């Protein structure tokens with residue numbers, strides 16, 4: 008579903024060029040989940056923006072579903088940290104928005120939206136407005152809105168980072184259930200080791216900027232409901248923590264000097 012080869016992104020700024028990604032390569036098979044993790048500023052959001060077709064200026068090869076990545080691919084959905092809901096529309100209307108724009112007939116629209124609202128525990132809130140919802144509920148609405156369009160690729164940029172630990176786990180579980188049902192390909196950027204290990208059937212660890220792949224870990228246990236309670240889950244979390252510490256200690260950094 009995704010092929011990234013030798014991806015480099017350099018931003019031109021007033022202070023000179025800033026290399027964000029320094030040659031990133033990986034693949035994600037269709038129907039799989041992939042979590043991208045790395046220290047702040049290592050280029051995770053840049054990578055996701057490239058996959059969403061939002062950054063046309065890059066070097067290297069990026070294919071989505073076999074075609075060069077391009078803006079406006081209809082089956083790609085992007086979910087950001089700040090929800091992006093329309094404050095003047097209620098929950099139902101926010102979720103139905105994309106379907107309305109695509110002129111999906113009303114009965115089908117209502118059926119699809121109601122099903123998602125039930126699945127994400129939002130049905131009883133369908134007439135409320137975003138300002139009347141908690142952060143977790145707003146993020147659920149954002150997820151429902153993206154899923155209403157039945158994407159084959161779901162890109163998520165730290166979607167749960169502003170939520171408390173329990174809400175975050177509940178949303179991770181909802182996402183796991185949705186993935187089990189739809190089997191859409193998911194690429195999720197996160198700072199959380201536990202989140203990466205719970206959701207990512209492949210985990211890409213990036214080095215500090217310019218981001219490069221430090222490790223690509225297979226994680227076939229992810230996607231199982233009881234995975235969090237498996238001893239292997241904890242082992243992988245520790246392993247990932249070490250990988251991140253080593254990655255953070257890039258040559259010439261203070262962390263490297265301490266080793």
Ligand SMILES: Nc1ncnc2c1ncn2[C@@H]1O[C@H](COP(=O)(O)OP(=O)(O)OP(=O)(O)O)[C@@H](O)[C@H]1O
Nearest residue numbers: 018020025027046047048049050051052053054216
């Ligand atoms: N539009 C831009 N113009 C110039 N530099 C940018 C731009 N966007 C990002 N950068 C720089 O590129 C680097 C990578 O940024 P990016 O947002 O991709 O990192 P990140 O890993 O997602 O960070 P975080 O985890 O803090 O969200 C950073 O040094 C950032 O300052």
